Amino acid sequence: xxxxxxxxxxxxxxxxRVTKPRKTPYGLQVIxxxxxxxxxxxxxxxNLSPQALRGLDAISxxxxxxxxxxxxxxxxxxxxxxxxxxxxxxxxxxSADGKSLILxxxxxxxxxxxxxxxxxxxxxxTAEALEPIQANFIPRDQFLEYxxxxxxxxxxxxxxxxxxxxxxxQEVRYLGLSHSAAEKLARFLLDRAAECNPSSGxxxxxxxxxxxxxxxxxxxxxxxxxETVTRLFAIFxxxxxxxxxxxxxxxxxxxxxKEVLEA
Amino acid sequence: xxxxxxxxxxxxxxxxRVTKPRKTPYGLQVIxxxxxxxxxxxxxxxNLSPQALRGLDAISxxxxxxxxxxxxxxxxxxxxxxxxxxxxxxxxxxSADGKSLILxxxxxxxxxxxxxxxxxxxxxxTAEALEPIQANFIPRDQFLEYxxxxxxxxxxxxxxxxxxxxxxxQEVRYLGLSHSAAEKLARFLLDRAAECNPSSGxxxxxxxxxxxxxxxxxxxxxxxxxETVTRLFAIFxxxxxxxxxxxxxxxxxxxxxKEVLEA
DNA sequence: AAACCACAGTGATGCGCGTCACATAAGGAT
DNA sequence: ATCCTTATGTGACGCGCATCACTGTGGTTT
Numbered sequence: 001x002x003x004x005x006x007x008x009x010x011x012x013x014x015x016x017r018v019t020k021p022r023k024t025p026y027g028l029q030v031i032x033x034x035x036x037x038x039x040x041x042x043x044x045x046x047n048l049s050p051q052a053l054r055g056l057d058a059i060s061x062x063x064x065x066x067x068x069x070x071x072x073x074x075x076x077x078x079x080x081x082x083x084x085x086x087x088x089x090x091x092x093x094x095s096a097d098g099k100s101l102i103l104x105x106x107x108x109x110x111x112x113x114x115x116x117x118x119x120x121x122x123x124x125x126t127a128e129a130l131e132p133i134q135a136n137f138i139p140r141d142q143f144l145e146y147x148x149x150x151x152x153x154x155x156x157x158x159x160x161x162x163x164x165x166x167x168x169x170q171e172v173r174y175l176g177l178s179h180s181a182a183e184k185l186a187r188f189l190l191d192r193a194a195e196c197n198p199s200s201g202x203x204x205x206x207x208x209x210x211x212x213x214x215x216x217x218x219x220x221x222x223x224x225x226x227e228t229v230t231r232l233f234a235i236f237x238x239x240x241x242x243x244x245x246x247x248x249x250x251x252x253x254x255x256x257x258k259e260v261l262e263a
Numbered sequence: 264x265x266x267x268x269x270x271x272x273x274x275x276x277x278x279x280r281v282t283k284p285r286k287t288p289y290g291l292q293v294i295x296x297x298x299x300x301x302x303x304x305x306x307x308x309x310n311l312s313p314q315a316l317r318g319l320d321a322i323s324x325x326x327x328x329x330x331x332x333x334x335x336x337x338x339x340x341x342x343x344x345x346x347x348x349x350x351x352x353x354x355x356x357x358s359a360d361g362k363s364l365i366l367x368x369x370x371x372x373x374x375x376x377x378x379x380x381x382x383x384x385x386x387x388x389t390a391e392a393l394e395p396i397q398a399n400f401i402p403r404d405q406f407l408e409y410x411x412x413x414x415x416x417x418x419x420x421x422x423x424x425x426x427x428x429x430x431x432x433q434e435v436r437y438l439g440l441s442h443s444a445a446e447k448l449a450r451f452l453l454d455r456a457a458e459c460n461p462s463s464g465x466x467x468x469x470x471x472x473x474x475x476x477x478x479x480x481x482x483x484x485x486x487x488x489x490e491t492v493t494r495l496f497a498i499f500x501x502x503x504x505x506x507x508x509x510x511x512x513x514x515x516x517x518x519x520x521k522e523v524l525e526a
Numbered sequence: 527a528a529a530c531c532a533c534a535g536t537g538a539t540g541c542g543c544g545t546c547a548c549a550t551a552a553g554g555a556t
Numbered sequence: 557a558t559c560c561t562t563a564t565g566t567g568a569c570g571c572g573c574a575t576c577a578c579t580g581t582g583g584t585t586t
Contacts, residue, residue, distance in 0.1 A: 093432075095440040096525055103435065115432075119425035124432050147421070151414015154421055158410075161424035162382035168431045169356075169378075169387055172366065175438035176486045177358040179544090181573070214533065223439040225574055230535055262359060442574090444543070477563065488544055493565060530585075539576085550565075556558085 052150045059146055060136040071112065071127035071135070078116035078123055080139040084108050087133030091125045092220070102220045104167050105130070111160055117143060118161065175223045179263075184222040185232050186260040189242065193251050211249040315413045322409055323399040334375065334390035334398070341379035341386055343402040347371050350396030354388045355483070365483040367430050368393070374423055380406060381424065438486045442526075447485040448495045449523040452505065456514050474512035 048056075060083065065071065071082050074094065082089075089106040103125055106112050116123045117140050138146075147154045170191060178184045189209075196209040213221070215229040222229075236242045241257045243250040251257060311319075323346065328334065334345050337357065345352075352369040366388055369375050379386045380403050401409075410417045433454060441447045452472075459472040476484070478492040485492075499505045504520045506513040514520060 093436055093440060095436075097442075099440055099442070101435065101439040103432075115425040115428045118421045119429060121425075121429065124429065147418050148415070151411070151417050154414050154417035155410050158381045158417055158421045158424055161421055161428060162378040162384075165378045165424060165428045165431060166382060166384065166387065168428060168435060169366075172364065172431060172434050172438065173356055173358075175435065176364040177356060177362055179360075179362070179572095215535095216533075226534090227536085227575080228573060230533090231573095234535075442542095479563080489564090490545080490566085491543060493563095494543095497565075528586085531583085533581085533583105535580080536578085537576105538578105539574105541574095542572095544569105544571090546567105546569085548566090551563085553560100553562085555560080 048150075048152060048156070052153055055146055055150060056138075056153070059142040060138045062134060062136050064132065064134045065129045067129055067132050069129045069133075071129065072123045074123055074126045076123050078113065078121065078140055080137055081111055081113045081117050081143055082127070083111050083136040083138070085134040085136060087129060087131040089133060089135075090128045090130050092128070093125055100220055101171075101223060102217060103171055104164070114157065114160060115164065118157070171221075174221075181222070181224040181228045182232055182235070182260050183263070184224060185218070185229065185236075186257050188218070188222050189249060189251065190254070190257060190261075192249065193254070206243075207251040207254060209249045209251075210247060211244070212247045311413075311415060311419070315416055318409055318413060319401075319416070322405040323401045325397060325399050327395065327397045328392045330392055330395050332392045332396075334392065335386045337386055337389045339386050341376065341384065341403055343400055344374055344376045344380050344406055345390070346374050346399040346401070348397040348399060350392060350394040352396060352398075353391045353393050355391070356388055363483055364434075364486060365480060366434055367427070377420065377423060378427065381420070434484075437484075444485070444487040444491045445495055445498070445523050446526070447487060448481070448492065448499075449520050451481070451485050452512065452514065453517070453520060453524075455512065456517070469506075470514040470517060472512045472514075473510060474507070475510045 062085070071089065072079070084106055086108055088108075089110075089112055090102060091104045091106060091112060092100050092102045094100045106127075112127050113123060115121075147157060174184045174187055178187065189211075192211065193207045193209045197207050215233070216226045219226045219229045233242070233244070236257070237244075239253075239256065241251070241253045241260075243252055325348070334352065335342070347369055349371055351371075352373075352375055353365060354367045354369060354375060355363050355365045357363045369390075375390050376386060378384075410420060437447045437450055441450065455474065456470045456472045460470050478496070479489045482489045482492045496505070496507070499520070500507070502516075502519065504514070504516045504523075506515055
């Protein structure tokens with residue numbers, strides 16, 4: 001075959017199923033303090049007052065989890081929130097018959113389990129460590145008490161919830177407003193590109209975005225089957241709409257990809 | 264025909280399309296003050312301090328909108344939030360080709376446009392008045408300033424965002440985790456029943472829930488076609504799973520309906 | 527080396543359901 | 557009364573895509 005799709009050439013992505021742990025991709029340094037976690041300062045609770053940061057530090061406890069560990073499972077009572085220091089966490093919805101839908105891949109600095117804590121409802125999704133991860137855990141009651149004390153943090157929490165909502169809403173658009181699987185995939189790829197290239201307006205040059213996902217995972221994100229994703233990538237490539245170099249997605253014809261949405 | 268489905272026997276639901284305004288179903292009293300709106304106190308910002316309520320009152324302005332009015336359209340820059348005093352507002356996602364997906368019907372006391380305000384992103388959905396409505400509007404900057412001042416309200420806002428997220432997440436489940444349209448509808452009906460009968464555990468008696476929606480609207484909520492909803496209701500009725508009395512849904516066989524999910 | 531596994535790629539098959547097309551019923555308007 | 561509109565109810569048709577069942581390939585393990 002003249003073409004080939006190799007999404008991950010070097011380091012393979014971890015398996016979807018919980019099988020054997022893969023090697024830690026980078027040194028896992030144990031960080032005891034939330035203040036010490038650079039991600040926390042940089043991304044999650046940036047621009048908070050020193051007091052608020054200290055308060056956060058006081059109630060959070062760090063822990064590590066192996067690959068495949070489930071931080072929580074949907075339906076479980078909300079115990080608290082996790083702030084990811086290191087590694088990726090897959091948030092998915094699962095049905096009784098084993099079908100699963102990936103909602104979000106949370107990166108370091110992000111919070112998982114937040115809606116359940118705020119609303120008092122059980123966890124709505126399942127959080128699985130894709131790699132060995134380190135995360136800070138904050139119990140529910142202490143977190144709520146903390147929020148009541150520091151209004152600035154509550155506002156920041158509202159922002160994070162908005163972001164989570166936004167991601168979920170995108171998912172709804174993929175699943176609900178598409179006539180075809182091709183449309184879903186095109187929408188997904190364009191969104192990816194838009195997120196990674198916020199600067200690019202209506203330009204026409206090639207757009208690059210990392211896409212470290214297997215076809216299986218993409219299928220679970222847009223709600224189709226793995227085979228369909230494979231076939232669609234072949235079609236898109238034939239039509240010169242996209243290219244795949246390693247784990248990098250290159251959109252060579254953005255306008256053409258947008259036409260798929262209107263077909 | 265021996266059976267009939269008449270979802271709304273007396274007062275018909277408003278049309279989906281913007282046609283002519285229907286008669287005001289109940290007296291629309293104009294309320295100038297947010298404090299005076301009973302819904303606001305009871306449902307949205309309950310248990311707030313008197314100062315916080317006064318602050319809210321100071322920045323909000325009441326207005327009325329006719330049936331079919333669009334409070335905002337998706338893609339539009341976020342101007343502010345609306346607190347519904349009176350009437351219902353349909354929140355929907357629309358694609359370019361006219362396909363539309365109902366995300367939520369907001370009742371009096373609820374807030375719409377919140378995620379856009381908090382995140383700074385444009386409005387993500389379209390808000391349409393299903394009836395002549397009255398709503399309080401709060402401009403974005405003033406609302407954010409207000410939140411910064413009153414931390415207790417920020418926490419309440421976080422709760423509301425959690426609820427909105429929850430509703431959107433349910434939508435994702437309908438759309439993504441179903442093998443068939445029958446599954447979607449069954450899930451939808453069960454969720455409806457669960458929301459309206461929070462007390463009922465694993466009981467087996469008939470469960471009642473209001474269902475003031477046309478087949479068309481249900482179709483847009485679960486992402487199928489109108490005809491499919493009609494056909495499925497006929498099947499469910501034949502199987503003695505549900506009954507429809509006026510605008511009241513009666514689940515006669517909850518277990519049987521749950522079996523549809525696993526089929 | 528061989529064995530194994532995860533992923534990608536492809537053909538064949540079948541059926542779910544979207545779509546079109548019409549019929550019927552119930553109000554509301556005039 | 558008659559017309560118009562909205563909503564429900566059904567049949568026929570056909571495409572899209574899920575599913576099954578493979579093959580090929582590169583990486584890892586033993």
